[in-house]
Amino acid sequence: MSVSSSSHHSDHSYILNSPGAMASRQRSSLRGTSSLSPVAPDQQYLSISVTDPVKLGMGVQAYISYRVTTKTNMEDYRGVEKMVIRRYSDFAWLHERLSEKYKGIFIPPLPEKSAVEKFRFSAEFIEVRRRALDVFLHRIASHPQLRFSEDLRNFLQADEEIWAMERARSQEGTLFKKKPSDFMQIFKDVQSKVSDVVLGKEKPLEESNPDYEKLKHYILELEEHLGESQKQAFRVVKRHRGQALSEFGRAVKSLGDCEGGSLGKAFSGLGGRSEFLSYKLQNQAQDLLMNFEEPLKEYMRTVQSIKVVMGDRAQAFRQQQELSEATKLKEINLEKLRLVRPDRVAEAEIELREMRVQCDEATRRFEEIVKRMQKELVRFQEDKTHDLGLAFHDFAEGQAQLANDTADAWRTLLPDLESWSQVAENNGI
C-alpha cells in the first residue's frame, strides 16, 4: 500500500458521525421501521465500499462477484448498514440507468470491460477492477444529485432475488418502452427531411456557441495529454519489475561462491543487496500502478464520460431545433387551415398545443443539460486537480522512498566491503 493517504482511492468510508446522525439511527431502530427518518442535509452521509472479490462459476461462465457494503443515514434507505453481492454487469446496469436519467451530469466512469479471457482473472487485474468499482460508487455517493438516485438505492439494497427480478424487468422495459423523446425523434426526422426540402434551408445541427466550441477543443486536447501521460506512467510502472537487478544479484552471488575468501564475501554482499532492492522495486510497482497510473486512467475515462454528455447535449440541441421547426410549420399550417379548411382547425390547434408542449419540453431538457454541464465542469476541474495532485504527491513520495531505501541498502555494505578488502590485502592473495 502507498505510504501516504490516498484516501479516495482506497476502500474506506468517510463517516461523519454527527450526534444528529446517531440519534436518528437510534430512533429508527427503536421504532422498528425499515425506513430512516429524514436527516439534516449537512449531517447526511453515504459511504459505500466494494470488497472481497470472489470467483464464481466455472469455465466460460466464470465471473467475479464483489461485496458491496453501504453505511448511511440518508432517508429512503432501509437501515443503517447493508451488504449485497454484485457483479460487473450489475455495475454496468447502474451506470446505464444513471446515464439515461441524469443527462448533463458526468456519470462516473466504469473500469473497462475486459475482452481477453485469460488475463481476466489475474490477481492484479481483479484488484485494479475492484478499486475502480469502489471509486465508481464512491463518486456517485458524493455527487450532489446522483446520490439521491432510486436506481442507486436499489442497487445498494435489493436482496438477491428481488435484484434479479428488478434487472429482468428493467431490461424488458428498455426493449419495449421507448421514451417519448425517442419516438418524437424518429417522427421528427422524417418530418424535418420533408420540411427541409420544402423550406429549402439548411438545418443548423450544432450550437454555434464560441465558448462551447472552445470547451469541446479543450476536452479533446485534454484527452490526448492525459492519454500520453498515462501511457508514460504505464511504462514507468512496467520498469519497476526489477528483473535485471535480481538476476544480476544471483549471478554475482554465484561468482562470489566461486571466488571464495573475502572477495567472495564482497560479491555475495553485492548480490544479496541487489536481490533485496529488486524486491523493493517490485513492491513499488504495485503502489505505482494503483496510486499513479490508475488515477490517470480514471480521468481518461472521465473525459470519455464528458464526451458522452457532449453528445447528449448535441442531441438535445438538435431535438429542440427540430421541434421548434416543426412547431413553426404547424403554426403556418394552422393559419392556412383557418382560411381553407375551418373544419380541421380545432384538431390542428390541439396538435399545435401538443407540439408546443413537446418543444418546451425539449428546450427545457437542453437548457438543463447546459446548466448542469457548467456546474459539472467546475466540479470536474476541482476534482481533477485534487485527485491528480494526490497521485503526483504519492508518486514523488514513492520515488523518494525507493531512492532512500536504495541508498541505505548500498551504504550499509560499504564498511563491510572496506574491511573485507583490508583482509584481502593483508593476506596477500
Place this chain on the structure above:
Amino acid sequence: MMSFEGRGSLDSVNLDRQDYDYRSAMSGITLSGETHPLALSEEDLSSNEYEVHDDTYVHTQDNSSRNNTGVEIAVEPPSYADAVFTPYMGGREDMQETVGSSGPLSSRNGFLEYVTITVTDPQKEQENTASLVPGGNTYFTYLIITHTNLPEYGTNNSSVRRRFRDVVALADRLAEVFRGYFIPPRPDKSVVESQVMHKQEFIDQRRLSLEKYLRRLANHPDLRKSKELKFFLQCQGRFPLTASIDMSSRMLDGAAQLPRQLFGQSSVALPPQEISQPAKGGRDLVRLFKEMKQSFTNDWGSAKPLAFEEDKEFIEKKGKLQDLEHELNEASLQAESLVQAQLEDGEVMGELGLALIKLAKFEIEEALVSAQKVHALDARRIATAAVKASRFYREANAQSVKHLDHLHDYLSMMQAAHAAFSDRSNALLTLQTLLADLSSMNSRVEKLSAASSKVFGGDKSRNRRIEELKESVKITEEACELAQKEYDQIKARNRTEFQRFNSERQRDFFHMLKGFIHTQVGYAEKIAHVWKKVAEEARESLSKSPESYTTRSVAIS
C-alpha cells in the same frame, strides 16, 4: 615481487651489431650466445620488403644502451601524460590505478615506472600495391602516442602510425615469444561488425579497443618491456613483422623440409633450438605427425601420467579457473543487461517528465478555472523532478558501465590463461616426443651395434649408420635438454602469472565493487533528494486546495 626467470633467451638476441640486452634487475639465465630463433633477426629488419629506417632504430639503440649503464633515471611524474590523456576509465583516480596496478613496478632503484599509451586520430589511407578492386584498398591507421620513463624505451615520448593488421602481427609475435604468460587478448577482427555498424562508429570502437589492448600490454610487468611492444610503439614507418597467418609459405617451407626429414637427413640439419620449439604449421610436418602420435599415446593412457605432484596442483588450478570463467561469463552477461535496463529506466522516466510538462503547459494556457492553474503547477513540479531524476539515472549508468567493465576485462583474460596453459601442454608434448625419439634412437643404436658385432671384421655400412645415429642422438639429447628447460620455464611462468592474475583480479574487483557501490549510493541520494523536495511541495499544495475531497462527500451543493 615476482622473480622473473627465463628471459635469458630474449636477452641475448642479436638484433643489431650492438649487443642489445635489457639488463634489468630481473634478468635471469642466458643461453650462451645463442639466438632465439623466433626473435627478430637482422634479416627481418634489413629486408627490402620493409621500409624500416635503420638509422632511427640505431639511434634509439644508442640511447638505450647509454641509459642502460646509467642508474640515475629521471622519473617523469605522470602529470603531463595525464593532461594529454583522454582517460577511458574516467578520472585521475583511475589513471593512478593504471599506473599503480602494473605489478612490480619499481626498478631496482624503487622509482615508479609508467607507460601510458593513447590511440587517436584514425585516418584513411590507400594501399600502394595494385589490387583487384579498382580504386585500391583503403584501410585506417591510428596514431599511437606513448609516454614512458622506462629505461628500456630510451626515449620518453614516441608517436607512430599503425593499422589493425600490425596489431594482429604484434599479438601473434608476442604469443610465440612469451609462452606461458597470460597475454591480454587482442581485439577481434570482427569483419561482420564492420559491415553492420556505421563506419564511424566502428572506427571509434576499434580505436577504443586498440587503446585498451595496448594499455593492458603496458600493464603487464614483462610484456611492457618486450622489444616487440617497444618496436610497435616506437618504430617509425611500416611495422616490421608480418602476421604469422601466411600459411602458404609455411606449407611450402614444410613441404620442402619433408623429403629431407623422410630420408633422415634433416634431423641433422635442424638446430636443437628449433626442435625444442613447438612444431609450427607447415614447417614441420613430420614432427607434427610425431607429436600427434605422442599425444594420442598420452591421451589414451598407455603412457604413464606425469608423476610430478605439482601437476595435481596445476590441474586443480586449471579447474578453478574454468569454474571462474563460467561464473564470470554469467556475471558479465547479467551486468550488461542490468546496465542496459538502468539506461532504459532513465529514458522512460525522462519521457514521463516530458509528457507531464506538455500537460502542464496545456492546462496553464487553457485555464478557465483557478483549479487548472494549480493542477498545471503540480504537474510541472513532478515533470521537472522526473527529468532531473532521468538525468541522474543516465549519469549513474555511465559510471556503472565503467566499473562493471572489470568483469568483462577479466572474462577476456581467461583466453589468455587458456593460451598460457596450452603453451605448457605443447611444451610438454614436445618434450615427451623428443624423449620418445631419443629412446627409440638409442634402442636402434643398440640393435645395430649388436648386429654389427656379429659380423666378422666389422660391418662398414652398419658402423657408418651407427656413427650417424650417434650424432643424431647427441643432437636430440641437446634438444631434450632445451625442451626440458623450456617446459620448466613455462611451468614457472604459469605459476607466477597465475598468482599475479589472482592478486590483480582481487585488487581490481574490490576496486570495482567499491566504485560501483559508491556510485549507486551517491546517485540514489541525489535522486531521493529531488523527489523528497517535490513531495513536500506537493503536500503543501494539497493542503491549500479549497475544497478537500472529504468535505465534498457530505455536503450537498
